[in-house]
Amino acid sequence: MRRRMTLPRILCFLRFQNTEDSDFRETSTMKQETLTLVLVNLAGIMERADESLLPGVYKEVGAALHTDPTGLGSLTLFRSIVQSSCYPLAAYLAVHHNRAHVIALGAFLWAAATFLVAFSSTFLEVAVSRGLNGIGLAIVTPAIQSLVADSTDESNRGMAFGWLQLTGNLGSIIGGLCSVLIASRTFMGIPGWRVAFHLVGIISVIVGIMVRLFANDPRFSDTNSRAKDQSPKSFFSEVKYLMKEAKSVIKIPSFQIIVAQGVSGSFPWSALSFAPMWLELIGFSHEKTAVLMTLFVVAGSLGGLFGGKMGDVLAKRFPNSGRIFLSQISSGSAIPLAAVLLLVLPDDPSTTFIHGLVLFIMGFCVSWNGPATNNPIFAEIVPQKSRASVYALDRSFESVLSSFAPPTVGILAQHVYGYKTPKKSLDNVKVITDRENAASLAKALYTAIGIPMALCCFIYSFLYCTYPRDRERARMTALIELEMQQLEAGDSPLREEHARLNVSETNGLDGEERTEIDIKNGIDESIDFDDDDEEALLYRQLTFSNLAD
Structure with missing residues (x-):
């Protein structure tokens, strides 16, 4: 009845x-999600550590391979071009496969390429190895970012991305310290910079194994059969769907604006790969250079966390403009701070404290854009299923053009501001040449920071019109x-x-x-x-x- x-x-x-009924499921799910996020952040740490290895040993690699700054910058350019071209593959893998397995695969690939760099003896071998390294680095980024976005909502997404930036910067510290501190040493006849690449490669393999065994993608969990119930499709139909989704994402006005500002805004960060070399040319020792760059990265980590939190707060108070205004403050502050650091402070190795203070303030203030604005807005202007694609496309477009920053700095330093390739000479002559080269490199760096950051701040203004409409449409x-x-x-x-x-x-x-x-x-x-x-x-x-x- x-x-x-x-x-x-x-x-x-x-x-x-x-x-x-739900208490037990929620408890077990939270534990699994926590473990997954910890392992994913470990992978992010090693990814950034691998990226920061080469800039930390530019001076030693240049001497070993007889390469000038333009050649050293082209190594990063080549890796970035390969990395950018692989982001469509990264989006496909993140959408159609277990993202934890994709991250593990990326860790294995970049670890293998890192070992190849350590064994390379010619410029061509290093260039090819760095290109292969870009493949592994490319496929993990969309998977990591989309996992974080899926695990949060609009009220705490900025904070979550701030933590992701903090742990990533921890990887930069590890890679930078590891490379700079042992670069000038020799271990059993092996140059220190090669040992640094071996160490990062070994740790990356260990992290990849841990992610593969213990991390979990909620889309492929035992309790979530949504991904399993999907009928299998042919490869061509999946590629066709991916292309259709990419076109729909590219047509979103807010996406176009954020990518445009990201191209100019990420250019200075790529240019700063020459910062350790600039500090060493001033006369700072390897140890002091490592400490100064660590201060800058630590400040960027804290700034990212602060920016993410403030972005969440302002988004609640001013949902249509809070995040955007915060990023304009961040990008605008880079212009005077970089001028003080590169053009005002004396080229004197005895000014360690003042250099460290300015680097810390600059790192804290210019690191808000990603966690406060870009990454949270990306998650809001597209449906959940398209998040991996939007992060992959963003990295693809931004990386292609920002990868030209290191060779641009090298060209400006050499052909515009008078950088001279070092030659064997007396110590006092070498010191004078290094100081002159430091001044030339500083001017080139400021050109690559000031102009792009001004453009970045201006381009953000267009989001005031497009972001509310695109968010509601999503x-x-x-x-x-x-x-x-x-x-x-x-x-x-x-x-x-x-x-x-x-x-x-x-x-x-x-x-x-x-x-x-x-x-x-x-x-x-x-x-x-x-x-x-x-x-x-x-x-x-x-x-x-x-x-x-």
């Missing part, structure tokens, strides 16, 4: 059942997709007869909790709603209001 249940009775029963797209999924599953979740009752808590589009109800027929009472039933209409209204919230 069937009897009608009122909606209040349904909701009361669901709340009671939820308190008992929300409506998500609503339509959710309703289509419900229609495909059946006329109403409450019509179907099943074997038990499930209640799951999920996050809404604005981070608010929403209860998804799936009633299954383990109860004596089944629910029968007629189309003209007031309770059925009320249920549908509640469903749409929850989605709209």
Whole structure:
């Protein structure tokens, strides 16, 4: 015998059942997510450590390979071009495969290429090895960023990306310290810079194994069969779908604006790969150079965390402009701070404290853009399924052009500001030449920092017009997709007869909790709603209001 249940009775029963049934699942899921995020951040640490190895030993590699600054910059350019060209592959892997496995694969690939750099003896061999290194580095970035975005909502996403930047910068510190401190030493006849590459390669393999064994992608978990239930598609159909998705992302105005500012905004960061060389030319020892660069990276880490938190706070108070205004402050502050550091401070190795202070202030203030604005906005202007693609496309476009920064700095230093390639000479002559080269390199660095940062600050202004519209459009797209999924599953979740009752808590589009109800027929009472039933209409209204919230 069937009897009608009122909606209040349904909701009361669901709340009671939820308190008992979901606690265990939530606890185990939280533990698995925490372990996964820890391992993913470890992979991010090693990724950044690998990237920072070569800039830390530019001077030693240049001497070993008889290469000038332009040649050294071209090594980074070559790696970046290969890395950028592989981001479409990275998006495909992150969308269609287990992201934890993709991160592990990337770690193995960049570790192998790092070993090859350590064994290389010619400029061509190093260039090819760095190109292969770019493949491994490319495929992990979209997977890491989309995992973080999927694990957060609009209220804490900036903070999460701030932590990701902090741990990534920790990797830069490890790589920079490891390379700079042992670069001038020799171990059993092996130059220190080669030993640094071996060490990072070994640790990367260990981290890759840990990620492969213990990390978990929620899309491929045992309790989430959404990814498993998808019917297999041919490779060409998946590529066609990926291209279609990429076109839809590229057409979003806010995406175009953020990429445009990112091209100019990331140019200075690439140019700063010459900062250790500049400090050493001033006369700072390897140890002092390592300390100064560590201060800069630590400041960037704290600044990223601060920027992410402030971005979340301002986004709640000023949802349409808070994040954007914060990034304009950050990018605008780089112009005077870089002028003080590179053009005002004396080229004197006895000024360690003042150089360290300015580097710390600059690193703290110019590192807000990514966690405060770019990464959170990317997650808001596209549907959840497109997040891996939007991060991959962003890295692809930005990396291609920003990778020209190191050779640009080298060309400016040599052909515009008078940098001279060092030759064997007396110590006093060498000191004078190094100071002159330091001044030339400083002018080239400021040119590569000041102009792009001014453009970056200006381009951000266009987001005030496009961001609110694109965010609302993405929300409506998500609503339509959710309703289509419900229609495909059946006329109403409450019509179907099943074997038990499930209640799951999920996050809404604005981070608010929403209860998804799936009633299954383990109860004596089944629910029968007629189309003209007031309770059925009320249920549908509640469903749409929850989605709209």
